[in-house]
Amino acid sequence: MTAGVRRQLLALDAARYGDRELSARITAVPVEGEPAAPWGVEWATGSQLDRSVRRIPTPHSTDALLAVATAVLDGRPVAVTGSSMAVGGGSERTVRVWDLTTDQQIGEPLTGHTGEVCAVAAAVVDGRPVALSGSGDRTVRVWDLATREQIGEPLTGHTAAVAAVATAVVDGRPVAVTGSGDRTVRVWDLTTREQIGEPLIGHTHGVCAVATAVLDGRPVGVTGGHDKTVRVWDLTTREQIGEPLTGHTAAVRALATGVVDGRPVAVTASEDETVRVWDLTTGRQIGRPLTGHDGWVLSVVTTTIEGRPCIVSGGEDWTLQVWDLATGEQVGEPVNGHTDKVRAMTTAVLDGRPHVIAGSQDGMVRVWDLTTAGQVGEPPTGHTGEVNAVATAVLDGRPLAVTGGADGTVRVWDLTAGRQIGQPLTGQDDWVSAVATAVVDGCPVAVTGSNVRVWDLSTREQIGEPLTSDEEGVQAVAVAVVEGRTLAVSGGADGTVWVWDLATREQIGQPLTGHTDEVNAVTTAVVDGRPLAVTGGDDGTVRVWDLTAGDQVGPELVFPLPVCAVAVVPDGRLVVGFGWEVAVLARR
Template identity: 35%
Template sequence: MGKGAQGVVFQGQGPDGEMVAIKLLNTRLDRPGIDGERFMREVAAARRVAQFCTAQVIGANMDGEWPYIVSELVDGVSLQRLVQTEGPRRGGALYRLAVGTVTALAAIHRAGIVHRDFKPSNVLIGSDGPRVIDFGIARALDSAITISSGVVGTPAYMSPEQISGERVGPAGDMFSWALTMTFAATGRPAFGQDSLPAVIYRVMNEEADLSALPDNLRTIVRSCLSKRADERPTAADTLFALLENEGPIPERDADVAMTTGSQVAADPPSIPPAHAPQGPAGFPPPVAPTVWANPSGGYGRPYSQPAAQPTPGRHPHATPPTQGPRPNAAHPNAAQHQSPSPHPSPHQNAHASAHPHPGPQQAGPPRPPSLPPGDNDAFFKGVPQSPATRKRTGLVTAALVIALAMSATLLVVVPRWFASGEPEPDKQSVAGVTTSITPTPTPTPTPTPTPTPTPTPPPPQVVPALGKQDGKSLKGHSKAVQTVSAITIAGKLMLVSGGQDGQVRIWNAKNHKYVARLKGHSQEVYAVACLTMGKTPMAVSGGYDGTVRLWNLKTRKGKVLGYHGDSVYAVAVGKAGGKWYAVSGDANGMLKFWDLGKKKQAGKTVRAHSRSVNWLGVGRVGERVVAVSAGEDRTLRLWDLAKRKKYGKPYKGHTKGVYSIAVGALDGRPVVASGGKDNKIRLWDPKTGKSIGKPMTGHKKIVYSLSFGVVGERVVLVSGSTDGTMRLWDPKTRKPLGKPVKAHKKGVLLVAVVTMSGKPAIVTAGKDKQIRLWKLTGS
């Protein structure tokens, strides 16, 4: 039937007589540099796409010399050929084409796939309407190749970020869709079809001529052609705008904008010092961090809980994997006192670079759910899943929404079960492990005068040490545990975990029992952060599917809060000016801030790093609550949480990507510990951006997770690495305390200091699918 970049397509007949399309792939999956298992995961994702407006993927065989994929055969002609032979589309035909194709994209994106090669030749016009084909293979092949990755797509229909070699998300498909609609209306590519350099220059720098498009389509197409990916509407929003027959796309739905993070930083709880866990001086109390691992075996961040008495806040950090189109190793990030900090797995993309169009961002409709870093080839099509409609203003009618729900699952509607309000001090202190710790000063006893005072010998010095495993391992995840966060519910310490199996699970830390599963994510969960708003324990999760979900841990119901343009690798939550905010980071280096009380995005999307955001934490610098971001670009940056602006100077001490951070305090001043691919742990001053002393060395592989804690009155730092060990450090001397402990067989994804029965303990998670609790002792 034809040839393409990925292989040759044949027409065939199945055993039941059904006609099918068979694509023989050029790439063998048994050669070096190919991850066959990852390829099959992408194929499986393509098969989940709903079958309305797409060609269903029927099966695949990846064994042997000729791997192939079988899909439904669509009897029709391509849009490219149709326009060339019959001329441009007009009136209702053009409008139906726009509605049908964007519905297909909404279903594709909902399944966690990016088409990556949407163009006129990949739209077939059948007797029952337009069908989008060839989605899935490009992404599958790209994500399976672990050695190198090229730019996939057709230049005349590629987005600026795709041309520049950055990670391509659903927003890239919307740019290609707009160019395809322009071609359908005019009969020619919007940016020409002459020399390749000329076409690329126009895509990157010029605006398309849309004068030939009807008014009811022109404004929508123009919004999709924004040079900045974060300003384009999602496929779902574009569909709604088309159905409403309105030119402008609706304003961004605040309801869709919140992605939460790996840590929660809370104001110091008003608890008597003797019982309240403290955060490092100037930093909020510790919050439970989250841990995550990437699909390729990355690690997740552990959640740390504040230690008893002056327990420093812990930030479990998980570093993302360093390979693969998808988030690589998971980063164990320490979560703030109430919210575990998820670990973003950095997507290692050789082509990733800063966005070429740093112009001001404009408000626009919410973006589509972000898909995993790789993109899927257009060969797979499926019917859009029935869309659960998002609450938005101006929907045509309830009846229309119900009709749409039957054809494409685009959004999820969940009752607003969550409560807003201030977290209770007691619950806050228990919830987060990632927060910085402030040792609680011990009052000096007043000596009672006696005729002959007897000198009192100084108390024996406490020497912290890693103890043995406390109880049995927590088992239940079928793949690596990527993130963990701690929170107290009804007086019990609970752990919320996320894994590569797409599951979010609740555990009782004391009796080591599984409690419940939270269902919603379709793919790997990279970040989980817990917090208590009012009296309601909650958790926020983000992952490979680009969604950010909010969970009520009492009712165990969830709601999709919003989407990023790519996988969400990190989230953190904190309280500033009496309000709870969340910050989320993705594989494209973008940050989003969210007002949790209003449940809407606060301010604009921010370009934080030139490559993926691997970790996020929240702490205090003086009276200012700041978020700390770590990137694959080797830098760490501070952000004023309330103002959503850069603060202070970036830290540039690392020589490779940064995967983990913990915020704490030494001698009353805030400090940040960071680790990454250079296998070193560095301490630095968030006020000056300068290093404190020499780096700590010892780990043989990536430092994926860090967490501050307190043993007695002594501040300690716990680290976890992909070498499978955890280590204990004295941050003052920057020397190890005792020997390393082999915590997990295939790598530690998370470490977090928590308080169990009034004593400090450590939570770890790993690639071996298990969560463990460890004693942290002083001898």
């Protein structure tokens, strides 16, 4: 590839690895003989990347960073990290302190552990900010963050690696709660530096994670282990509260606690690839486990939810995921309910709330309220094959959905009543791969592929002959209004993009060429007053076309996998679905 293309791919990968600043620096690098990069990657998901290689703002430089905690030192926010760092032929087990304002390490590493540092936590003891570290050497050490010296002798008692450390206040005293591979949980008085009572016993395998919370006014410890359970302990009486929380099917590796709607909760992460939220008062799981896409992203749309611009993506893993467009963070739980791949989506506003209409390979069309993340009514049924395409329209003041399926039919649905209107629209000799809607001469119409057909939604009859033959295999369709004319833009299996005048039913100009494989996705937008089409294809490229001039705008954007979905945000940003990932790019 050319240096310009390599620059863009490296910037995309930096964003996927979580380093936006590096991505911006790469994009800004001048390349001899190439224009400045017109697009920069704002953020991208990295679901195909192991979490251990995602960027951490203040990493240990040469080996695994195993633990992170935060504290305040001299009014500055700092991070405390622990690792097992390779040095030459041996290793150096260190604790490091980082200034989170400057991203710089503060002083030299804190050394003393003879095993890897598995866990760190922070507390305030006698007015001094301290850090605690648990290690594979079976000890817990306490460090004065101001002087950067170890306080006293290590805390000993565990007979296996200390895998987890948390802190709390019990009866006005700062304490540490530690979990170990020896299956025990121990509580330590940080003022006297002595163990309080006997170890807490109950886990049948090693304890991997510890957090603390306040439950009904009582300080509690929450622990997770290799035995797949989560347990809650009263730190005052040092007894287990209730039965273990069960549901994970593999070791519980991480824990956090918080308060949601006034209720104390625990959030657990497991080797079973799920995240679960638990109500600590009732001891019950809240909602479903949280997961990310486990397969290809096949469709993507943008919308606004409670004032936040968001992306909704649908995938091969049967789920819808909602992402905050500004931060790239997933919003809420995945929307589940489909029983096969989510191949097509569109959005609508019903009763003042944003909804998404999703079509799936299970042949079902489902309507989801994006505010509540709940399904609206029963899914409309009718298609006997997968639903490949969805669009919305308004007819006589009623919001409609128009769907196309592998059964060769186009169906029209009343979104208010949740039922199909009349008989399916038939005539297609192959599956309907794309649907878009428009208004032509005051008449609402639907435009469909795999050959381009135009349907009158009022009479529900086809208007004229198809614009293309079945052999041309139209994969994607979008509509636009250019200089007062309503146009259809179609992308084909042969890699070409065609533009059609829907009033005259004639092709405008020559096909737009550049893609070297099937065009899977087409969308249109108006940016800076210029009507554009954006296309994505199996060749891994996204191309932007000026619909007035009929030319490509700037160089193509290149992705490492086939592009399955594209969308345009009103401010001109691009959303691209490729492989398992979603990326957002902005014009520089």
